[in-house]
Amino acid sequence: MMNIQINIDSKTYPAIAQARHHVAIADFKLSLKSGEFVCLVGPSGCGKTTLLNIIAGLDNDYEGDIFVGQAHSHPKIGYIFQNPRLLPWRTVRENIELVLDGNQSPTVIDPLLEVMQLTQSQHVYPERLSVGMSRRVSIIRAFAVDPDVLLMDEPFVSLDAPTARQVRELLLTLWQERPHTVLFVTHDLREAITMADRLIFLSAAPMSVISEITVPISRSERNNESTIEAFRQNLINNYPEIKQLL
């Protein structure tokens, strides 16, 4: 459970060979409260993955600063990458067990595998999984570490509707049981409204925040499809600045 202060003056990918240099993020400010669930919505290629990589500490080549949690403890990060990034030479189960730290028992995986319908496939190597199955493995991996900060980059694509619903519920249950800060990238506005405390709409490159909209729907009402739909219509009609994104 961590609050996060993001303050990126600019993130530039340098020019290489024929490719020109590219300013991916400019003047980006965002702060997340501890335990908040925030969704990012923005056009393809605007810089969402770049942002998550910076927050995860994988990319230090930017101007500005990021503050994650209390300075004295190292935050535990769960990151569902946009591609599953499984180790092809380890089985499903091994892939997940590898991220557990020493004092977690390997049995914590079992219920997660069960929910994701992967118990049957736990000893299979990733090359033998369908894309949706790999994605579910990568979701389990992120959940299994009991993260303080959970970064999710379009985690539910390639999942069929019932499975996606189930995983969303699981995520929310885990989040409510043990609150942690969640940053969630999605292109699906309905999904974003169902899940988020707050929606952040992003501009195309260089990426910055266009609009922040709090979702005032209570958690209990979230699985009512028509409430979601109504809020979506409201967004479409009353927020001209984000029209281009919907």
Next chain:
Amino acid sequence: MMNIQINIDSKTYPAIAQARHHVAIADFKLSLKSGEFVCLVGPSGCGKTTLLNIIAGLDNDYEGDIFVGQAHSHPKIGYIFQNPRLLPWRTVRENIELVLDGNQSPTVIDPLLEVMQLTQSQHVYPERLSVGMSRRVSIIRAFAVDPDVLLMDEPFVSLDAPTARQVRELLLTLWQERPHTVLFVTHDLREAITMADRLIFLSAAPMSVISEITVPISRSERNNESTIEAFRQNLINNYPEIKQLL
């Protein structure tokens, strides 16, 4: 423009090491009319990609037979794989140009790049693209070959809503200009209804057809959101056998 007769008695992945053998497809029969647009909807891991691979001729290890087009001509196939599968050592433009056959001019790519907003990035290597951008490249690649049969495995995930809409329109335009048989895998029922002549609902492993439903909405009415929504509700309410899939 090809009609396709699919008749798969069974497709089994053999047991290897600890992984048990897996019957992916059993007793699968489907026939597509020439120029038909068909959507496949089924749970994650049921065998959709396996099916497309078999149709594309990439997998010959199955029982049954597939008939694509008139026997005397080799069908041209465009396949949007579930992962973009770009050659990382070739630029965006080179990746697309490579699939053109000798008598196609490389300039056919330009308008496609334009629509997909990739003109700027055409000389960039794929490792420098965002996931959504790679996906757009792989879409252009499939469109560029002027295929007789177009196989699409969840082509529009990772695209933001406006881009996805645009690509859908482009696909339909191309399809109407020069009809070809399309087989489209998606988990998004709304998308399926918007695009397809016919919806095929698939069971979990071993995969077979649960239900075939023709979409009676005329092409001109398809971009009316409420019509789509109404049909969706109709599906949910009146077809108990596909309830589990929605």
Next chain:
Amino acid sequence: MLAFLAVWQGLAVYSNSNALPAPEVVAKVFWQSCITGQLPFHLGVTLLRLVVSFSIAMLLGCAIGIALGRNKKLDAFFDNWLVIFLNIPALVAIILCYVWFGLVESAAILAVVVNKLPNVIVTIREGTRTLDQDLLDMARCYGFSRRKTLAHVIWPQLHPFIMGATRSGLALIWKIILVVELLGRSNGMGYQLHLFFQLFDVASILAYTIAFVAVIQLIEVMILKPLDKKALRWRR
């Protein structure tokens, strides 16, 4: 195998020179040197040297190769040295080792290692450069320890390079060890082969060669093949 014997027999009969004795002659020589214990003794000595120098070269080579492949600055600095060491003639290295350290066992081993090491480094470095950054990032993000990253992320990706280095490495060491033994040891296959060579006793040379090839085949079948199988079982 049989085909090989047949071809050999054919060639031997055809050329009919003592430069290529027929298989049965070689078999007889082989059998005799086995009985006298000569062949097993020299083979054993050479194998011992091979094992020791191979282990040292592979361990050091992998470590340095990975370091150079991952660290561009280090690589730029050592690149020239590497090319120099790679191309120091075996002869020069061996002579210098012997002259500095005397005609002793450790000098012989050192000479072999000096010859083999740069090869391993180059191969492993090439492999390290192709490591998947996505997976490394994943490991970093999930706080894998160095050891864990090496064992589960880096090593499996280096496997084909390591196998390549092992296979061609055994062969290279074998080639070099012969020269090493020839110039300054009084036992081992190289020493023996040199004696046979002086006498132009090709039958004995072939008998010893076959013994060595058989050992390598054994290593291949008993160690390398199973390793390969284990490491590649995840592949479709």
Next chain:
Amino acid sequence: MLAFLAVWQGLAVYSNSNALPAPEVVAKVFWQSCITGQLPFHLGVTLLRLVVSFSIAMLLGCAIGIALGRNKKLDAFFDNWLVIFLNIPALVAIILCYVWFGLVESAAILAVVVNKLPNVIVTIREGTRTLDQDLLDMARCYGFSRRKTLAHVIWPQLHPFIMGATRSGLALIWKIILVVELLGRSNGMGYQLHLFFQLFDVASILAYTIAFVAVIQLIEVMILKPLDKKALRWRR
């Protein structure tokens, strides 16, 4: 570079034996053999042999390596042969080549190729086994011709293996060519080095070695590095 010279000078002064002459002695010898044209001549001869045999070995090796890596049956059949050829002592191969074909240039080249070829095959085969099936499937689906698949899909993936084979291959050929020249040619670096060795003229040995290393460095800087750069420019 300077560091290297310094270390050398230090060692030379320290050991103070003719086994390790100081850099300036070697430089003088180097300069003299350049003026007399001796060094350029022998170096040139050896380089010519190196280029010819390297090209043959690489071309054949890549072709066979790819074939074996992609075709399991072929591989199972030739695997044993490969191990045998890999471990035939250089000496035996060289002797047989010379005895059968006479002390002619082509025999020398053949001997080198026979020694180098199995190494290339093994490395490339290892590389071919790791080819990305997804990309190959893509190429097949879009009806790439064989040539196109090779050039655009297979070759770039094999690049690190080919570079590995090239670098350690040049070194290996250089080691072998010395023996080849020693045993049956009357010119070339191998022949010269042996003469110097008989005289224990380490200064000349080093001078020749340096000349060769310099050439290899040149090849590295002029050809291999740019190739590397070109082939890897797509990497992040």
Next chain:
Amino acid sequence: NSSATEKTIIRIGVQAQGTLEWELQALQDDSQMKLADFQLEIQHLANAEAGKIALQSGSVDMIVSDWVWVSSRRATGADFTFYPYSNTSGALVVAEKSPIYSIADLKGKRLGIAGGELDKNWLLLQALAQKDQFDLNTSVEKTFGAPPLINEQIKQDRVDAVLTYWHFAARLEAQGYRKIIDGRGILKALGINENVPSIGYVFKQSWAENHNQVISNFFKASKRAKNQLCTADAAWLKIIPLLHTDDVATQALMRQRYCEGGIEQWGEQEQQAAARIYTMLRTLSNNQLTGVSENLQPGTFWSLD
């Protein structure tokens, strides 16, 4: 020109830095060579093994090598034959101030041996020690190695004595090292007083039978050259660059050893002595040096008619 084409060509394999190279160099200035009925085609070779390969592959007609090898080849069916060239032989050398004065003093010392276990001098030296009732093989600390390395070993004081080939021994001697005994001395001590050549021309018998006259002429020319080198300083001066040493003492000693090695006598008696040496070597080397054949093969020595 036409006369050149009529000349028989002798392709000869010459070991670099061998004394044959000296003679061939001297022959170039020999006025009689213009009239000779043969013409030499010289193939330079790096070492003895290269010579053997060259001869076996038919790339040269003639090399210089030893008769034991010829005999063992003949035993396996080759038709090589031998004509004496020189009887210079290797020597046992120690440092000037070394306490070693006889073979018996070698006990417990470190001995460097050029070549290997089957080196003829080493075998014979063991036989000699046997006569003094001690087993040299077990009572010295042996180091085998290539001759240049062995020379370095004694210079660095890593061995106490070396048994090495004649020109390596000569180089040491010129630097003040002391010769204990040489190959000929060992043989004498073993009771063989005849001067048996150590090395000679080796060629195919079938070839020789067809070129009898030419070969004989060549041998005469070679002998003439040798005499020139040993008697005429001018001729000697010309081949000094081939010695690859600037040290005058070494040059002189090498000339001396070379000239001492001339063949004066080659007849029935010497050939019988060779047969006795052969038998001795056969037992000493446990058949390894000689091959299985019990006796020196008939026809090993070529006789000029």
